[in-house]
Structure formats: C-alpha cells, structure tokens
Amino acid sequence: MEQLNSGVFDDIGVKTEQFSKTNRVMPPTTQRWTGAERDAQKAITATLTLLDKQVGHQFLGKWVKRGYFTPNSLLFKFARRLAGLEEFEPSDTSEAVSTANTQLVEPIVRYFDALLNEDDPLRMQSSSNPNRDPVFRLARLMQEINSTGESASDENIHRDCRAWIIEFFPNTEQCLAQLRTELENRNQSSQQQRRSPNGDEPDVDTIETLAYRLQFALTIALLDRHTRIVFYEWHNRPTSINDESPHDRMPAAILNILPLPPTGRQFGTYYSRGNDDDKRSRYGSNNTLTLFAYTNIGRCYILNFHRLLTDFNGQRGPNVLALSGTSYLPHSTSFHVANPHGVLMPEQGARDAIAQSHFKFLPQFDQKKKPLRISGSPERQKMGLFQEIARSLVGTNGTGHLGQELRELKRLGENDLSNHWKDRDRLLLLVNSYDQARWAANEIRNCWSSKQDVVYHLVRDNVDTYTEDNFDELAKFVKPPDKGALNRADIETFGQIKGKILVAPMNAIGRGFNILNANGKAAFGAIYFLTRPYPHPHDTQAIAQEMNRRALDWADKADFLAWQQGDGIVQRAEKVRQLAARYWRSVEQRSYYKTLRDNQELLAFPRFDLAATTAGLVIQAVGRLLRGGVPFRGYFVDAAWAPKSAARKADPELSELDTEETSLLVAMLLRICDYASEENTVGNALYKPLADALEGIEDLHW
DSSP states (O other): OOSSTTSHHHHHHHHHHHHHHHOSSOOHHHHHHHHHHHHHHHHHHHHHHHHOTTTSOHHHHHHTTTSOBOHHHHHHHHHHHHTTOOSSOOTTOOHHHHHHHHHHHHHHHHHHHHHHTSSOGGGOOOOSSGGGOHHHHHHHHHHHHHHSTTOTTOHHHHHHHHHHHHHHOTTHHHHHHHHHHHHHHHHHHHTSOOOBTTBTSOSSOOHHHHHHHHHHHHHHHHHHHHHHHHHHTGGGSOTTOOOOOTTTTSOHHHHHHSOOOTTOSEEEEEEEOOOTTOOSSTTOOOOEEEEEEEOSOTHHHHHTGGGTTHHHHOOOOOOOOOOOGGGOOTTOTTTOOOOOSOOOOOOHHHHHHHHTOEEEEOOOBOTTSOBOOOTTSOHHHHHHHHHHHHHHHHOGGGOSHHHHHHHHHHHHHHTOSSSSSTTOOOEEEEESSHHHHHHHHHHHHHHOGGGGGGEEEEEOOOOOOOOHHHHHHHHTTSOOOOTTEEEGGGGGGGGGSSOOEEEEEHHHHSSSOOOBOTTSSBSOSEEEEOSOOOOOTTOHHHHHHHHHHHHHHHHHOTTOHHHHHOOSHHHHHHHHHHHHHHHHHHHHTOOSGGGOOOBGGGTBOHHHHHHHHHHHHHHHHHGGGOTTTOOOEEEEOOGGGOHHHHHHHHOTTOOOOOOTTTOHHHHHHHHHHHHTSTTOHHHHHHHHHHHHHHHTOBTOOO
16 A cells, blocks of 8 residues: 555546446445545545645654554554653563563553444444543544545644543643653663654654644544555445455455454554655655564464364365475464474484584673674664674684684584585575675675685565576666675575575575585585674564464463353453454564563463574574585574673672573573473484584583
8 A cells, every 4th residue: 555656546546436426326345345446545645644744743753664564563663652651661671660661551452442343433332421432533533534635734634633531631741751761760870862763753742742643643543444445345346446455465365264363353553754855746755664464363374274174064174284394483473383293213314413503602802802792783883883894704804703703614524534524614694684785795895805715695686587688678677786796596596606605684594495515515614693683673474473373372271261251152252352463562562582471371482482583594594504415513602691790701709600581592402402302202303413413512501
C-alpha cells in the first residue's frame, strides 16, 4: 500500500471510481466494499498528512520511524505516555518497578483492547450513558475522523481527543510533570544531558501532543478496519476490477483452512519518508505507506502439510520428510519445528571433526583499554566501532590476530598428515549486514596494504540474467563494483580464487552453500563472529513467528490460563485474544538482553528463546567450515558476547563471572549442553560434539 502510483489503493481507487460512474446502483456487498475502499483512501491521506514534515507533526514521524506499527502497538505506547511513563523502560529498570508500571498501564489498555475487539467500531452500540463510556467515546472519535473530509487538520477532532484525555484521565498533567521532574533529576545525577532515543522528539509529552498521538492512532485503527474489508472481501469488488487479490501469495483455500492468529487478523503499516527535495507538486509527497498482514498461523501449514485437507474431504496428503538438524532447538521459536521421529546419525568423521574444533572468546579494546562492544551501541556509532575492531584485529602491518591466524592455518596445512588443514588458510568474518561487511573489509584493506587484493566482502545479487542484446545497454547504468566486492551467488567460488579473508552477513551464508577448496574440503579454516546477533525489537515478522509458536504451545497445555478462566468457547476465545495482545506488546517492549524476563503464565522464556535461536545461527554458520569432515577454529569478538569476561581481560584485578543473565554466549553454551545431555537422545546425537568443543572455550569466565 503506497501513496505513489505503484500502490494497491492507487490502482483500485481509479478503477472503483470509473465503475461507480456507470453503476450508481450496485449490490449491498459491493456498496460496502467500495465505501471501505473510499474511506481507506481518506485514511491514507490523513495518515500521510499527519506525518508530513511540512504540514503535519514531526514528533509523529519520529514516533513511527522505528519500524512497522499497528493500532495495537500505537495505543499501547500511547497508554504508557498517558500514564506518565517513558515509552520504553530504561535498561536498569528492576523487575518490581516493571511490574508496577505494567499494573499502572493495564486499566488504560483495557479501554483500547475493548475498542479494537469490537466487530466494527464504526457501528458500536451506545451504552446507557454514552458520554461517560470511554470506549464508546473512542468509537465516536473514529466515526468523526471517518466522516470528516480532511480530518488531519481539523481542529474539532484534536479538541475532542484532548477532551477525552482530560475527562477520563484528569491526573495526566500531574503524571507528566512527575515524569519531567524524574528525568531532570536523572540528568543531574548522571551529569550528562539526556537525549530522547528518537532524536529531537520531546522526552515528555504535553496534553496537546498526546491528543495528536491519540488522533493518529485512531486514524490507523480506521485504516486497519477499511483495509480488512477491502482485502478479505475482495470477492465483493466491482466486476471491472480484474486484479488478483492483494493476498495472492496466500491461496484463498489455505486462507480459510489454517487457524487464525490468537491476536486476530491484523494489518500493520510501515512509514517511509522520501527525499524532501523530490517534490512532484506544491502539495505533492513522495512519502509512502507499506502494508503487512498477519493472517494465519503459517506454522500449521508445515506441521500439518501431510493432512491439510483430510478433515474436509478425507483426502490423504503427501508424505513429508524434514531433514534439518537445527529444526530441533526446543526453546527457539524461530528454528524449532517439532520433536523428530528419528535421527540420521552424522558420520563419525564429522562428529570427530566438530569435537576437535577450537573456540575462543576474543574481545578487542580501544586505546583506553575499554572493550569494544558493537551490539547494543547506537547505529550512528557502529561504523566507527567496526573500523576500530578491524584495526585491532589487523595490528601493525598484519601483526594482529588475523595475520597470526592465517600463518597458523598455513602451518597446520604444511604439517597435516590427516589432510584436515591443507589449503584452508582462509578467514570468514561474520557481521549482521552488508553495510557492516563493507565497513570492516574496507578498514582491513586500508590498514593492511599487503593484503588489499585478498580481502573481500559479500554484496547482494542485484543484477539478473541478461541477454547479449541488452547487456551492452545495461553496462551504461551499472556502476562498477566496490573493490573486493563478491556477489553472493559467487560465494562458492571463494575457495578457488586468490581470496584469503571474506567479510559477510551471517544470515547471507548461514545455510545452503558449500564453500570448498580444490581438495573438496571446507575452504575456511577459521571463523570470527565480529558481532553478537540480536533481533530487532520491532521485527514484526519475527514477532508473528513467535506468536504462532506460542499459540500452539497454549493449545497443547490443558491448564493454560485462558482454558481455566474462560467459561465456554466464546469466553475462552476472548481471553486468548486478550493474552495474545498482552504477549505481543511485551515482545515489542523488549530492548536490552539483560532486561529479558520470563513469564511463566504465558509460557514466555525470551532469554532461552534467544539463546537457542543464536545457537541455531552459529551452528548453521560453522557448518560452512565442517564440509568434508574437517575441524575449524572459532572466535567470538564482540565484547557484548560476554561483558564480564571482556572486562576481566581488560583489568585482571576483576573477578566477576559471566552468567546466562549477563552473557548471551554463556546462555547459548548452556542451552546446547542441555540439549546434548545423555537423557536427550535426539539432542545428544545432534549436538554432543559441539557441546564438548564449546565447553572448552578459552578466555570465557563463567
């Protein structure tokens, strides 16, 4: 969904109006569809107007710039602000304070949940005293926004939003003043100027800015309502619209077979601001809205592929054989599929190679002997941090660890009777993005001149196949590749070229590639994890993935909270919807590793989940170095992997140990060892050699 001419609503909008000119009388279902389509157009215009840099409100643009947003997420963040809390809790917030804050916000959130759980907020029935009903008043505000031709700049709507806040939360001014005082005291105690995490956005709202936030969130709720009708009632569109459904990636038959998500189907929006200098007209805007839809529990498609239609027509499905080892990581909502029915045992040679592999925690330090930590650092600092780490690893004229490792791998190859190390003096450095790969590789080339021509960084495959007729024309527009750039499609050739060091994003090479040398063995002898992978807190796809896994966990637990408290199917369904909304919001509130907290009630164990998921990423990455049944050498470089151990290396006087509460590396190690226990026959077969190798990791104090 975009505001530019390539968007779904731009295209169907024109066709809908053309149809209406000659079909003023149409079936009721088509009238409902065309009405929703027109109202969606108004909601899109209002949304982009409120976010516009010139005529809108910049603090709203900063409010949503962090990623996708939904009515649910916006109203929850608004509720925290309304309660006089920071939108995201500081990293040093205790569990007791966090719990108290949650209890403070819950009464406010209940109003918004009631609104969003209405079948149709625009047709909500009034209560006995509608003016004193906060939920009905919110629904009436939505109706007012929907019926106003240009709602974004309508002063009456803003005034009514302000009135809702003051009438139902009369202590808001005092709450905001208290938060302002608290932040001022914190600034004074820290002796530094506090800046908002969103740039120049004010730390503390006023009643005026809160009213605009409420208006914006209700506008998004309206857009969500209209989009549901347009997308899910596509069959009622005007007959002149021959376009495929926006859900063409999800066949209609599957859409109606797979279970609905526990949150209910919902749409979310991503706001992208274009180039301010690229204006198409005086009132033009090249800002865009992109849509995502959370429609079904896709995990059920995998788990039940062999019997998807059996209950409907008795038809037996295909036999399914899953062969991924990392599909068994019980705590990971990303990797784990199900407990397998059996294990194809790896070759003994491969198991021996893993057990012979060597791991080391290898933090780097700045000139003040301070550990260099990339994960968790502000984005604007990361390029400089990568450059510092690259310089430290290279040292003076290649005397640092990278040079030492290349020489050691060459020595191992020259004295190799087992043929494990011959022609494997190559290094694989892993980061989190293509930009980071370029930064690190460029810095290595800059400070290690003798190796400039053997250092490569991976780049996306952005040039498709072309014929001889158009290749010359294409060459005029394709810019020359960066020095040392290697297309992802060519990665399997790295063992046959002159390259010695490759810097690549972990997710780009995690699986599916066999990077071999001329002897058919893994081309790389050593791997460096320059960063600690950590999920983006606003990655909606990852949140939906976790929600899907958790929904099935709830269904399998006979004494789950919703089944105990709900009386009958309807009440249980409503309770699940409430708990799912609460769970989703709790995921969006996650920030720093040390703030991850379990919730036994909702079966949420985020630290175990992250540790198991990270283990899956690491296992897939080191798999590139095991091809041919050979060992490897692995190094964890980012100080964020184990902060206490990094501090001890900088100052030997320190004695504090890392635990799974402070170190993702320790948490990952413990999960792998847990899976590899003798009692777990599946995990033992899969992970025992890796667990043995990791338990011997050097310089990790735990």
